[in-house]
Amino acid sequence: MSGQNYSSTDDESLVKAARKGELAAFEELVFRHRDPIYARAFSMTRNEQDAVDLSQEAWIKGWQRLEQFQGDSSFTTWMTRIVINLCLDHLRKQKRHRADSIEELDEDSGGVERQMPVVTVNPTAGMERAELRVKIDAALAELSAEHRTVLVLHEFEDMEYKEIAKTIGCSIGTVMSRLFYARRKMAALLADMRKET
Amino acid sequence: MNLEQQLKLQAFLDGELPEREAREILSWTQRDGVAAALLAELKNTRQAMAKSEPHLSLPEAREFFWSKIEREIQRREPVAAIAPEVTLFTALRRWLLPAVAVSALVIAGMIAHFNVPKTAGATVADADTPTVETTLANSDATTYRDASEGTTLVWFSVAADDSSVPSKTPAAIN
Numbered sequence: 001m002s003g004q005n006y007s008s009t010d011d012e013s014l015v016k017a018a019r020k021g022e023l024a025a026f027e028e029l030v031f032r033h034r035d036p037i038y039a040r041a042f043s044m045t046r047n048e049q050d051a052v053d054l055s056q057e058a059w060i061k062g063w064q065r066l067e068q069f070q071g072d073s074s075f076t077t078w079m080t081r082i083v084i085n086l087c088l089d090h091l092r093k094q095k096r097h098r099a100d101s102i103e104e105l106d107e108d109s110g111g112v113e114r115q116m117p118v119v120t121v122n123p124t125a126g127m128e129r130a131e132l133r134v135k136i137d138a139a140l141a142e143l144s145a146e147h148r149t150v151l152v153l154h155e156f157e158d159m160e161y162k163e164i165a166k167t168i169g170c171s172i173g174t175v176m177s178r179l180f181y182a183r184r185k186m187a188a189l190l191a192d193m194r195k196e197t
Numbered sequence: 198m199n200l201e202q203q204l205k206l207q208a209f210l211d212g213e214l215p216e217r218e219a220r221e222i223l224s225w226t227q228r229d230g231v232a233a234a235l236l237a238e239l240k241n242t243r244q245a246m247a248k249s250e251p252h253l254s255l256p257e258a259r260e261f262f263w264s265k266i267e268r269e270i271q272r273r274e275p276v277a278a279i280a281p282e283v284t285l286f287t288a289l290r291r292w293l294l295p296a297v298a299v300s301a302l303v304i305a306g307m308i309a310h311f312n313v314p315k316t317a318g319a320t321v322a323d324a325d326t327p328t329v330e331t332t333l334a335n336s337d338a339t340t341y342r343d344a345s346e347g348t349t350l351v352w353f354s355v356a357a358d359d360s361s362v363p364s365k366t367p368a369a370i371n
Binding site for chain 2: 023027030031034035038039042043048052055056059060063064118119120122123124125129132133134136137140151154155156160161173176177179180183184186187190
């Protein structure tokens with residue numbers, strides 16, 4: 001480690017230095033981007049310790065795969081893809097250990113989302129951004145991992161249906177169905193929260 | 198409204214439909230109140246989520262978090278060093294270089310072998326080539342002859358009773 005101060009160095013130069021084995025440069029990258037990487041892990045797992053562990057693992061993988069970073073996207077986007085894949089693996093492992101819920105069975109049969117009444121009044125109208133973030137966070141916590149994942153990838157990562165299907169390893173039809181259900185459930189949850197306040 | 202129609206409505210909202218289908222859905226929502234209401238609900242949810250991702254911070258101090266990553270990186274790196282990826286180039290370099298070196302030595306040996314005059318003994322030499330002889334009967338004497346210079350040197354080994362006397366004493370005979 002050179003002990004060089006990298007605080008004013010741009011990401012691209014930090015990546016180059018890190019590729020040469022400069023751990024200090026990589027530490028600076030971790031310092032700069034640790035929060036969004038952790039946030040993505042948390043939004044998918046909804047578990048603080050899992051999110052910390054998965055984001056840590058993502059950084060280690062990032063170091064090991066630095067040669068693969070082509071610079072086509074930003075470094076944060078590249079790191080976010082790594083943490084997303086780790087979270088998906090983690091969720092798959094978790095799913096093997098639990099029985100499918102009734103909610104998921106209903107989703108497969110296309111029943112529940114079609115029975116929910118349409119929320120005609122916008123439940124978030126006039127809400128401050130900070131308040132809206134809290135409500136969105138609370139509503140996301142109510143969704144199943146499968147629905148939340150699709151919603152997060154579509155709304156927060158701006159992925160198209162095809163890209164989500166490829167990332168998750170399912171059909172585009174499943175992505176559309178899960179996204180539809182997730183949105184409808186979010187609307188219902190946000191409407192309920194509005195009534196409570 | 199069936200599930201397929203609902204999903205098409207959503208695909209329309211997300212800009213995932215071809216232009217012709219998108220026009221059809223737009224026309225449908227203008228005619229059908231239920232479709233329009235569902236589209237509005239989906240749109241409101243989408244807009245609410247846009248740029249509303251909760252801001253979260255890693256619940257660990259920078260130094261602590263980094264120390265765990267650094268330790269793990271260092272723990273895993275020796276494994277990579279022990280079993281590096283063997284590329285075609287490294288495999289060739291590993292086996293080809295010694296093979297080339299051995300081949301070169303063999304060729305050099307063969308050339309040297311075939312260039313040596315076959316008539317000879319060690320005593321027959323070119324006039325220009327100095328020779329060194331060891332008298333086998335008396336290994337205490339060594340002779341050096343240089344015909345071109347007309348010089349002969351003989352070394353006599355003397356038992357070193359006195360450490361100040363050199364063990365071999367050259368004597369020049371011209």
